[in-house]
Amino acid sequence: MSDAKRFRWFDWLIGLTIAALYVVLLVKTAHTLGYARDEGFYFSAAESYAAWFEQLWAHPKEAITRAVVDRSWAANHEHPALAKSAFALSWMLFYKKWHLFAEEGTSFRFPGMLSGGMVLLILYVWGTRARSRAAGLGAALAFALIPQVYYHSHLDCFDIPIVAAWLACAYAYWRSLTGGGIRWAIMTGLLFGLALDTKHNSWFLPIAFVLHTLLLHVGSYGKELRAGTLRIPAALPAMAILGPVVFYALWPWIWNDTGARLEGYIAFHMGHEYYNMEFFGHTYWKPPMPRGYAWVMTAATVPVITLACMMIGILRPILARVRSGVESTWQGGARLVSRLPVLEDDRFQGMTTLLWLLCIFINYSAWLSSSTPIFGGTKHWITAYPFMALFAGQGFAWALEQARKSALPVLSHRVLGPVLIGAACVSAPLVETLRSHPFGLSTYTPLVGGNAGGATLGLNRGFWGYQTGSVLPWLNQHAGPGASVSIHDTAYQSWEMFVRDGRARRDLRVAWSPADCDFGIYHHEQHMEGVEYQYWVAHGTTAPAYIPLYDGVPVVWVYARPGAVK
Amino acid sequence: MKLSHLAFVLVPVLGLAELGAHVYFARRPPNEAQWREAAPRITSLRKPGDLVVVGPQWAEPAARMVLGDSMMPVRDVARPDESRYETALEISIAGQRSKYTRTWRELEKHSFGKFVVRRLQNPGYQKVSYDFVDHLNGVDASALLYDTQEHPCSWSDHAQLYAGGLGGPPTFPSTRFVCPAPMHVFAGVTVVEDQDYLPRRCIMMHAPDKGHIEARFRDVPLGNEIRGHSGMRMIVERELAGAPIVLEVFVDGQKIGQDVHLDGEWWKPWRFPLGAFAGKRGEVAFRVSSPRESQRQMCWEADTR
Numbered sequence: 001m002s003d004a005k006r007f008r009w010f011d012w013l014i015g016l017t018i019a020a021l022y023v024v025l026l027v028k029t030a031h032t033l034g035y036a037r038d039e040g041f042y043f044s045a046a047e048s049y050a051a052w053f054e055q056l057w058a059h060p061k062e063a064i065t066r067a068v069v070d071r072s073w074a075a076n077h078e079h080p081a082l083a084k085s086a087f088a089l090s091w092m093l094f095y096k097k098w099h100l101f102a103e104e105g106t107s108f109r110f111p112g113m114l115s116g117g118m119v120l121l122i123l124y125v126w127g128t129r130a131r132s133r134a135a136g137l138g139a140a141l142a143f144a145l146i147p148q149v150y151y152h153s154h155l156d157c158f159d160i161p162i163v164a165a166w167l168a169c170a171y172a173y174w175r176s177l178t179g180g181g182i183r184w185a186i187m188t189g190l191l192f193g194l195a196l197d198t199k200h201n202s203w204f205l206p207i208a209f210v211l212h213t214l215l216l217h218v219g220s221y222g223k224e225l226r227a228g229t230l231r232i233p234a235a236l237p238a239m240a241i242l243g244p245v246v247f248y249a250l251w252p253w254i255w256n257d258t259g260a261r262l263e264g265y266i267a268f269h270m271g272h273e274y275y276n277m278e279f280f281g282h283t284y285w286k287p288p289m290p291r292g293y294a295w296v297m298t299a300a301t302v303p304v305i306t307l308a309c310m311m312i313g314i315l316r317p318i319l320a321r322v323r324s325g326v327e328s329t330w331q332g333g334a335r336l337v338s339r340l341p342v343l344e345d346d347r348f349q350g351m352t353t354l355l356w357l358l359c360i361f362i363n364y365s366a367w368l369s370s371s372t373p374i375f376g377g378t379k380h381w382i383t384a385y386p387f388m389a390l391f392a393g394q395g396f397a398w399a400l401e402q403a404r405k406s407a408l409p410v411l412s413h414r415v416l417g418p419v420l421i422g423a424a425c426v427s428a429p430l431v432e433t434l435r436s437h438p439f440g441l442s443t444y445t446p447l448v449g450g451n452a453g454g455a456t457l458g459l460n461r462g463f464w465g466y467q468t469g470s471v472l473p474w475l476n477q478h479a480g481p482g483a484s485v486s487i488h489d490t491a492y493q494s495w496e497m498f499v500r501d502g503r504a505r506r507d508l509r510v511a512w513s514p515a516d517c518d519f520g521i522y523h524h525e526q527h528m529e530g531v532e533y534q535y536w537v538a539h540g541t542t543a544p545a546y547i548p549l550y551d552g553v554p555v556v557w558v559y560a561r562p563g564a565v566k
Numbered sequence: 567m568k569l570s571h572l573a574f575v576l577v578p579v580l581g582l583a584e585l586g587a588h589v590y591f592a593r594r595p596p597n598e599a600q601w602r603e604a605a606p607r608i609t610s611l612r613k614p615g616d617l618v619v620v621g622p623q624w625a626e627p628a629a630r631m632v633l634g635d636s637m638m639p640v641r642d643v644a645r646p647d648e649s650r651y652e653t654a655l656e657i658s659i660a661g662q663r664s665k666y667t668r669t670w671r672e673l674e675k676h677s678f679g680k681f682v683v684r685r686l687q688n689p690g691y692q693k694v695s696y697d698f699v700d701h702l703n704g705v706d707a708s709a710l711l712y713d714t715q716e717h718p719c720s721w722s723d724h725a726q727l728y729a730g731g732l733g734g735p736p737t738f739p740s741t742r743f744v745c746p747a748p749m750h751v752f753a754g755v756t757v758v759e760d761q762d763y764l765p766r767r768c769i770m771m772h773a774p775d776k777g778h779i780e781a782r783f784r785d786v787p788l789g790n791e792i793r794g795h796s797g798m799r800m801i802v803e804r805e806l807a808g809a810p811i812v813l814e815v816f817v818d819g820q821k822i823g824q825d826v827h828l829d830g831e832w833w834k835p836w837r838f839p840l841g842a843f844a845g846k847r848g849e850v851a852f853r854v855s856s857p858r859e860s861q862r863q864m865c866w867e868a869d870t871r
Contacts, residue, residue, distance in 0.1 A: 283763070285804070305581040312577070395577070402574035411575070424578030428585040435592065446584055450591025452660055455624040489732060515729035515737060526763050530736065530799055533644070533757035533765050534729040537737035542643045544631045552595025552659075554627040 007129045011136070015124035018140050019117035022153075026113040030106045030154050031503075033438040034469025039156050040493030042084055043108055045076035046156070050088035052252070066256050073253040077261070078268045081251040082197035083161040086111035103501040108156040115164040116153030120144055122167050123386055126174070127393045130352045134400050134418070138425075139393030142306045143386055145429035148378045151440025158199040159379045165195035166205065166383045170359055173209050176235040177351065189238030193246020200269045201363070201383045206239060208362040212355050275375035276527035281458025283527045288370035295364075297378050300448045300459060302388075303429040310388045312395030317353060359387040377441070377460060396425055438470055439550045451551045458526075465489030465523045467556035470548045472498060475558065476505050478546070478565045479519055484509045486517035488531055514538050518564040519545075523556050535559040594660045595625065596680040598632075604681050605632040608657060611676060611683055617642050617651040621664035629657055641700070644757045644765035646795050646867045647835070652691040658682040694869040695789045698781075698850070702743075702755055702769055706783060709743035709753040713777035719745035719753060735863060736770065736799055743781070747774055750863070753781045758799040758865045761832035766797065768865035773811055773856035782851045786870065788817070790844045793837035794868030796827045802861050803829050809858035813866055816851040817843045827864065840870070 035043075052072035056063040063069070076084065087108045094100040095107035120140040127136030143149060152159045169191040176184035195202035213233055214221070224230045248254060254261045276285045279293055299307065363384035366372045374380065400418050403411040411417045428446075436443040442462045444454030455461060468490045475485065485508050487495050498504035511517035514534040522532045522544075536542050536559075545560035596604065612618065618638050620626040630638050648654070654667050659680055670686035677683075701707055704721030711717040722744050729737040735750065742754025756770045771779045796813050797803065806829045814824040815838055823838030850870075856862040 281762075304584045305577070308580050309577065399574040399577040402571065406571060406574070408572075408575075421578045424581040426581070428581055428588055431585060432588055435588075446587030446591055450588060450594075452591060452595050452622075452624075456622050456662065486731070513729050513731050513734075515727040527801065528732065529763040529765070530759045530801060531732055533759060534731070534734075534737045536640055536644070536765070537739055537756050538727055538729050541635050542630050542638055542640050543634045544627055547598065547627055547631050549595075549598050549628060551592040552597055552628075553624065557627055557631070 006132065007125070011125065011128050011133065014133075014137070015121040015128075015140070018124055018137075018144075019121040022120050022144050023113050023117040026116060026150075026154050027101075027106060027110070029437055030109055030113075031103065032469060033151075033154050033440075034466050034472070035105060035490070035494035035497050036155060036157070036464035036466035037489055037491045037494060038464060039105075039108075040491030040495070040497065041076055042087060042156050043105075043497055044493045046084045046087035046091060046108055048072055048075040049081065049085055050092050053085075053088060053092065069252045069255055073251075077253045078265065079158060079199065080197045080247070080265070081253065082165075082194060083111065083156075083158045083199070085250070086161070087156045103503075105156075105497045105501050108497075109154060112155050112157060112160050113153060115161040116144075116149075118164045119160065119167055119386055122164070122171050123389055123393070126167075126171050127390055130174075130349075130390070131394050132397045135390075135393040135397035137393065138309065138396030139386075139389045141426055142309065142392035142396070142429070143389035145426065145433045146302050146306065146385060146389075147433045147436035147440050147443040148301050149382065149385060150433045150436065151443075152379055152382065154440075159382055162195065162199035162201045163383050163386060165191065165198045166201060166359075166363075167386045169195050169202075169205055170208070170355065170387075173212075173233075173235045174352065174355055177233055178348065182234055185234035185238045186242065188235035189240075189242030190246055192239040192243035193250070196243055196247035197250045204362045204365075204383075206236075208355075208358045209233075209236060209239070211362070212358050215354060215358075216351060272373055274373050276525065277374045277377065277463075278458060278460045278526040279374070281526075284374060285527065289367075289372060289374050291368065291370055293374045294367035294381050297459070298381070300444050300454060300457075301378055302385075303432055303445055304447050305425050305428055306389070306392050309392040309395030309399070309425065311391075312398055313391030313393065314353075314357070314395075316395070316398055317349065356387045356390050360384045363387075375463070377463065396422075399425070435551075439467065439555055441466055442550055442553070442555045451553045455553045460526075461524050461553070461555045463489075463523075463525060465491070465494070465521075467523055468494070468498070468521055469503065471521060471546060471556055471558050472504050474546045474548070475508065475519060478560075479505070479508055480564065480566045482507050482509060483518040483564060484511035484516060486511045486514050486520040486535075488521045489523045489525070489528065490521070518561045520559040521556065522559065524554060532559075594680075596628075596659055598628070600680055601628050601632045604679055607676075607678060608655070608681070608683055609633060609637060611674070611685065612637060612655045613653065613685070615652060616685070617645070617648065617654040617667075619654055619656050619664040619666050621656060621658045622660070622662040623664070625657075625659055640757065640765075640767055644767035646766060646768075646833075648688065649690055649692050650694045650697075650869070650871075652688055652693075654686045654688065656684045656686055658684065692871050694871045696786050697867075697869045698783055698786075698794075698852070699755055699767060699769055699867050699869075701783055701786075702753065702781065703741070706785075707743075707753075707781055708784075709745065709779065709781045711745045711747055711751070711774055711777065711779050713774070717746045719743040719779075725752075725754075733801060736865075738770075745774075745779065751779060753779065756865065758797065759801070760797055761800055761803070763800055766795070766833055766865070766867070768795070768797075768867040769852075770863060770865045771852070771854040773854050773859045773862035773864060775859045778814075778853045778855035780851055780853045782849055784849055785847050786850045787847050788840050788843050788845065788850075789870040791837050791839045792817075792822070792850065792868055792870045793835070794866055795833050795835050796825050796864060796866040797831075797833040798827075798829075798861075798863055798865060800832075802863065803832065806830050808861050809856050811854060811856045811862050811864045813864065814853040814855075815868075816853065818848045819851075 090110045091107045101107040123139040124136040127139035172188040363381050403417045406412050515538045520535040544557040547554045547557040620629045674685040709719040727740045736756045739754045742752045750772045757765045808829050811827045825836040854864045
């Protein structure tokens with residue numbers, strides 16, 4: 001069935017409803033999630049950009065002078081500006097002007113949450129257009145209910161925004177190939193520009209699309225080249241032309257000294273420092289990094305049923321084609337472009353499958369190299385997850401279809417069957433995801449024995465000092481007036497936001513050394529154990545005063561100077 | 567109907583199995599209330615001298631929280647190794663054992679709630695007659711710096727407490743020998759992380775830029791040997807960029823052995839036989855030096871047995 005027949009107007013309503021519910025859930029649960037280290041840096045940068053937006057509104061001529069631009073946009077210039085600009089505008093409008101949010105932090109985070117909702121919308125739309133309504137629904141839920149995705153969707157960071165931009169760009173590219181014409185090609189170019197201005201994961205987009213084009217044309221490019229009539233999807237030149245224009249236009253930092261600043265930006269990410277990351281009880285801090293890291297961490301943190309549905313979604317059509325001896329997926333795709341806009345269903349499916357597979361592979365490919373850093377855990381390749389979710393949706397839809405065809409009394413029922421199978425498939429990811437809060441970065445699936453199993457295996461129990469929010473209620477209650485707190489891995493700007501939001505008492509002071517504090521927070525990471533031992537000697541005790549155990553596993557704890565706990 | 571047509575049933579079954587497994591794994595380790603409830607019983611099972619260990623290791627902070635320093639003092643938690651302990655109390659949760667006492671003989675076993683507590687006997691126990699770390703104080707020991715002449719370091723109970731925080735040096739304790747040198751050159755008991763990031767209680771004596779730093783212990787009842795470990799905090803040593811550090815050991819002024827610590831040797835054991843000094847009493851000196859002092863924050867522990 002072609003996408004036009006499959007997708008109806010009310011599908012927009014369904015997609016928007018899923019997205020809206022997710023955003024509401026994120027907003028409602030944001031209060032208990034601690035501000036991660038990097039969020040603090042982006043709060044500061046966003047405030048600097050907000051001041052520039054205000055100046056641009058009030059005194060546009062002054063605002064675009066080099067001195068003002070450089071001063072305002074120098075903050076955190078190792079990352080492009082789009083997401084931080086959105087954080088800034090959200091804060092200005094939704095907190096300062098319209099008082100929509102009670103906490104400043106939530107207003108900064110809101111664009112990230114909207115990005116999460118947008119991903120679900122696109123997944124539903126794409127899954128429905130490309131496969132079926134059940135596949136679209138399954139894809140949206142599969143992505144939403146990955147605990148680490150749920151965690152990152154709360155943040156004022158770039159990881160979910162780049163997921164949204166990556167996916168949107170891929171979707172636009174796909175639409176441009178499936179009868180969307182020049183409108184979607186231009187959209188692809190514009191979205192690529194937005195992706196470039198969001199995070200450097202966007203650099204992989206052209207690679208994925210060029211590879212896709214080459215593989216689709218593998219049988220015909222030779223002839224076309226000889227005939228001098230090489231046809232290229234319009235989306236690719238649109239990306240090449242519009243992408244850089246949008247990127248440049250939306251990042252004021254590169255308006256001046258463009259070459260040098262771009263060079264600096266690229267150099268920063270190509271030569272990024274190797275931070276520490278524990279994997280199977282060993283802390284990796286310099287190459288060679290373990291090549292199995294990305295695969296193992298994916299298996300350990302994405303719900304098992306989601307991975308299983310994904311594998312069904314990937315393997316079943318391929319196996320079916322192999323078995324039936326029909327034209328292979330790749331060969332079917334190879335003739336695609338020459339036959340546009342009329343798509344035969346098998347070729348349509350093949351082209352789509354190829355694109356999704358490439359998007360997964362490209363997003364994981366950097367971790368085939370042992371010199372690629374792994375410090376960010378699963379967020380490094382999180383841009384692959386929507387495509388995995390699309391396959392998971394496909395696998396889920398297959399199960400529903402098989403149930404309908406079966407003679408089993410309950411499962412073949414038109415309504416009851418999908419409801420029961422859906423509930424069975426969604427229940428584990430839903431429970432795991434909701435229970436992961438506010439410890440999403442420390443969550444492991446039953447495949448490795450849950451959170452305790454992850455700890456036993458020596459898998460990282462968190463980073464970014466994101467767990468501070470979980471000890472603040474205790475600190476607020478038990479610290480004396482003016483008590484000093486060593487905040488360990490939490491950035492000062494993140495702590496400041498806790499204070500501004502009223503989540504940390506205003507009288508609590510930040511201590512810069514474990515030796516000077518009344519209370520010392522310890523965020524567990526293997527390579528940071530030395531900090532815990534510093535508290536032991538400074539406070540004369542090995543006994544934490546408080547641990548908010550997460551399914552029995554310590555991920556953050558607090559030491560107190562003797563007599564400091566009230 | 568072919569059996570393969572029912573393969574789809576595996577999908578919802580797997581989903582439900584995962585849900586069950588999630589609940590099982592989430593509930594398996596004790597929560598805080600269960601730890602607190604078990605603490606008095608665990609405490610009552612410990613006999614004097616028992617080392618308290620936890621299996622799995624990651625649960626140890628919870629045990630320390632509810633059992634406190636009397637059960638799990640820094641001396642035990644940051645022990646050099648297990649050889650000095652005759653018996654141990656092992657707290658086992660979620661069916662896991664402590665790797666440190668795996669070969670020990672079981673004396674008692676108690677199961678209650680989510681806990682299995684065993685008293686274990688160490689087959690390799692060796693009695694320590696004198697622990698130098700325990701005796702680094704103003705009464706039993708002295709310290710000095712030597713460049714071209716001796717400069718005594720003075721014992722202080724109120725020296726400036728310092729800790730480097732994330733990536734920084736270990737805590738400079740408030741009770742230490744303060745030397746006429748930069749603040750990081752002192753003799754004092756602290757805790758560093760070893761190559762596995764495990765805690766090691768030791769005497770920190772950063773090598774001075776010239777000469778050596780020395781700690782002397784008076785009237786030590788000597789066993790058959792002096793044995794110990796030397797190392798540095800992992801974050802520094804793993805760079806493999808520092809100069810060798812020499813730890814020399816003297817008894818009554820006579821050198822009985824030296825350990826040259828190279829980066830990458832980690833928390834390294836060494837032992838020096840006492841020969842004719844065995845069974846006598848004497849003054850024992852530990853001397854630390856390095857050809858280049860940068861980041862040469864030697865931390866050592868020793869005993870005689």
